[in-house]
Amino acid sequence: MLPVYTPSSPTSPTSQQAASRSEHVVSLQGNKGHEWLSLFVNSRAATSASLPLLFQGDSVTGRVELDLLKEETIKAIVISVLAGTTAVGQEESRFLQIDNQLWPPSTPNTKGPSSQKIKGRHSWSFTMGLPTTVPVTEPNGRHGQYPLPPTFSERASPVYIDYRVKVVVRRGMFKVDQPLTLSFGYLPVAYPEAPSTLRRMAYNEGSLLIGPEGDPEGWKVCETVKEKGTLFAVRAVEVKCSLCYAIGTPIPIEITLRSSDKQALDLLATPEALRVHLVRSMTTGSDAMDDDAPRRSNSHFLESVGDAYFWIQLESKLEGNLDGAPQEGGERGRLLRGEIEVQKTLKPSFKFPRFTMRYMIQMLPLKAPGFTLATSSDKAHPG
Template identity: 35%
Template sequence: MDDYVQRIVRTLDSMDPTIPPSYSPVLPVYSQRPSVPRRVITEHQYHLTSGSKPPWATLKVLSRSPTPSHLPVFLEGDKITGSFTFDLERSDNIVSVSAVAKGQIIPGPADKEAFTFFEVASTLWSKENERSGKLFGHYEWPFTLDIPITVTIPGTNHFRSGTFHLPQTFLERRFPTSIQYMLVVHVSRSKFRVNSRIQTMFNYVPASRPSPPSLLRRLAYLENSPLLGPEADPEGWHSLPSFTVRGIVFSARQTAVTCNLWLAKPLCYTRGAPIPLVITLSSTDTQALDLLSAPRAISVHLRRRLKPLTPASERSGMFDANADLSADPAENMAAAAWWPSLEGPDASQRVGRRRLEGEIQLPATLKPSAQMAHFAVEYTVEVLPFKASAFAPADNKPLLKQDVKVVTMFASNSPRPRAYAPPQYNVAAEEARDNYFNADGLGHVWRT
């Protein structure tokens, strides 16, 4: 047995950790990583023209975007590579040509000042280095700009100090604050002459990943075998504090059901993958126990909270039309699917106790967890009031809340997580689609 485990560990360690998941909003990917990484390189072109004449300036950029018609896409660690070309039919008195990449937080439509959290520049041509500032004919200057992985922001009256990872591009129509990235080539001319510039926005994706799950869960994923529960795999589960579901059943009597919930460790999950769950319910009230242990009665959700940038933070920040923003500014992003547990003899139907397994399938287009100054994208797994036809909860407040992180890539040296929900119990997908609002255009498939 030890030799077998060691052989599996060597197999896991040999897996290629550099391949990010394919972000398809239709078909989740659970297969092995390809042995040979592939990276799609797309060239984007942007032009400056004068009337009907051919372009006199062209910006070319290489990126991971699936087509030239999409915005350029860069993954954390990528460099922005491209070139800038002049085709001048007459001389032009130019002072300098420079390429600039920058990331900004736009507080909102009412706020004129954008907060620039990173900016890098490269001078492509300068009159100071030439005998004449007049350019005529064909010129081409290649350039490379480094996108930093982290930036350090000094504290001010409006911004929190600290070192932050660059957040993913963020733009949602009903939320005021946005994260935008742009590439600009500035053409500066002499005094009293109009400068020119050519620019494009681009999408940035952080390469964040969780640490590997427990060895037993890795073996289960590799062999496509059932996941072991908290008793058999204590290293693989995070136990949350027990909580009690209180309410009235059949409009006749009060009841209380004690629950315990476990989340798969680590508490960091890749978008497009499932979050495994286990829940137990205990009570001497058999009728209430049967009602509340029905898979559709248990309401566990991945929820998101957005924090806008000051001074936009004084405005309401969420766009869930059904949420009470003043009380709980959160929105449901995905719901858990549940089914009776098969682990152990009669594990799901012991006297006075019920046990269910579950998972939350994360949408592949979720924005990852992020923080930059006061702006933040935060996630929690929350137990909301149970829903059963003959049960009235004591109140409508969440019963339990656990902070989690959402990342963009799978764990290194680990097989991809698998979905285990039986089709007849996986009713969460429709609810997740109804509650999720995608506006950033980053749901296309791309690979390295």
Template identity: 30%
Template sequence: MSGSAAPPSYSERNPLPELEAHSELPAYTGRSPPTLRRQSSESPKEFTYELTRKSKAWATLTLQADDRLSKTIPTFVEGSNIAGTVKLQLPEDGDAIQTVTVSLRGLIISGANSGEQFTFLDMTSTLWSQAMGNPNDPPSDSTPEKYTKKLYGEFTWPYSIPIPKETTVPAGPRDEMQVFRLPQTFLERHTRASIQYEILLRIGRNKLRTDHKLTATFGYIPMTRPPAPSMLRQLAYQENSLLMGPHIDPDGWHDLPNVKISGKIFNNRSVDVDCTLSLAKPLSYTRGSVIPLVLRLETKDLQALDLLAVPKVIAVRLRRTVKYNVNGERTVDTFGWKDEVEHSQLAVWWPSLEAAEDSSLCTRTVNGELHLKIDMKPTSAMAHFRVEYTLVLFPFDAIAFESADTEPLALQSVEITTAYAPGPRPRTYAPPGYDISPADVPEQHYRPSARFL
């Protein structure tokens, strides 16, 4: 891709660019708010949860979270600690409490039954137990005497639990122990399975009495980032110049296998067109940025080229597949997956300047990019839960062209991450007026027939 006009920076679309330079992670929500560094210097936002007795709070759990991410629930980034306090206000006649613990839990939930809930993270911090002695006494190096009396009055315990980056759980048909990175919180209306995180305050009592529990949910965002792009692409981003195409920067592009487009034009002449779709390497992209694309068509039928090289007839979208196990037993014979599939809006395309300089009359080249929404769930895998992405090239839908293809022409697995690669940020190169929203997408592309799923 060549030319003299400098493309705009992708970050220029952020209404708060002054905060963009200090961020490592795209925002958690679909808006374009300030983004978050691993360790924030901002004042934390406090969330409070209570157990009440006769309309009066007697057990209070507080969480401290970053205000910029925690709009409705406390939200934490990989590398953070879950921190806060537990406060008890007990009656004067005392309360027979044996333990006070705070637990950090992560769950895959695919139904209401116990077999449809899988705990992949369970970390417990004991704030107090009878074995620790009298909670009113100052800490001592000597072994404390077990405290068996009732507690009364007011007690406050701070807590801080580091969120691990990974966890080891049984997975697969044979429940082999495997290591997984913690996935992002996932809770969507039309998807049965969800990833949920919670902090649980448990006030333990003896076997004859029921423990009191207080549960608060929180959001979690992993820090995943793609490898650095090719040197020529980094240079283009840094100098605000146009990207070099696959012929000039072969290290920067992944060419999908050539596919043959077959069909009829004007309902009377059969044509075959060679098509090659190229994606920017590495095949890992940060949400909120773009996937650069190049499409090359080749045939001796110039009329077919002119019909198919029109940007509006090229249908490339990102397919998201959510996979989860619907059988809680997960045995070898009954291990089964359920897929939830949805597609993004179309990629945008424009004529390549390289094509204008190509001496061959039998080829057409168009440049494109697929804009990734900032609130996309990243690629993830946890036990029997997956979020996967595939770039899909659908059959062309051109006027006067009847395609013989009924299945997608090309598929390529890609990864969606939450943080940017080292080096300069990606930029958008779509000319003004080429932006597209779901409302602009033709119905047959935005809601493909079942044969494309």
């Protein structure tokens, strides 16, 4: 239900400079607190105290520093970029692994072409480009290419997506390898479709948005829902609700209510009676990418991530006879407009084997004192 997004253009030198705004470091300590192995990673994060952040098209850059107080046997030093999905209670399913050997025995830092002995301070820089897509084996056994999904790690989430940089110091036989890992956030870059010409004009002029009748390209019109119920336990009423929302962020929304019962319209055509939410849908498991598969409570999770706020639209001249005056068939109409603010922290929609995230706009039944609903009509409208 978030607007349709298109991929970004290839990374420019300016964006690569932004990816080096902060430097993050983790270290391994030996005896007496001596830091003998350090991993430095550059990122777009505002400060070095934040989680490292990289965007689509960025390269993972940094350096590895080794400071050995005495001569040791080191077989190799390998830097890797790793990523995978982990369902709660299961092992990680890795979808990305890029390895780069920083120190093979033949490097100039050793005493000779075949020596594995090393001592003192040494530093190796690295650059590893992140691909835009990765090959993944689907649960049905087929192979496909999928865009890298965003990092996802929320408390009590059923699935996590983790990206990390890992350096491993491989020692001689019968000695334990020494790994050092730093997690980072990854965010795909995409842009919403441009608003319609009439919407752009309204934004530039600071005027009211033209509705779907006058600007059909700028709105998504959903099917009309009939709300039937009883008013004050004595009179049966019917109200028709038509939901429209614009393609953009924040999401402008327009709702038209029609009824031949003026009292019901006065009661229900209010911001307090409308309940419209932005809902995040997360699906896990082998059917995550199948839109037609039945949804089970242990693999399909819904969460409200935004509420719509409405005001009564009184400019009837823009929308015809929607100021409450009777229309053909004795129906009256009321127009309400509002918007849903999309939080900046929300992850973009994505489809990936075993984990899919979507957004939808959900309209719950009308609710007001004195009105008893006869039929349920929850509607979720995908974008």
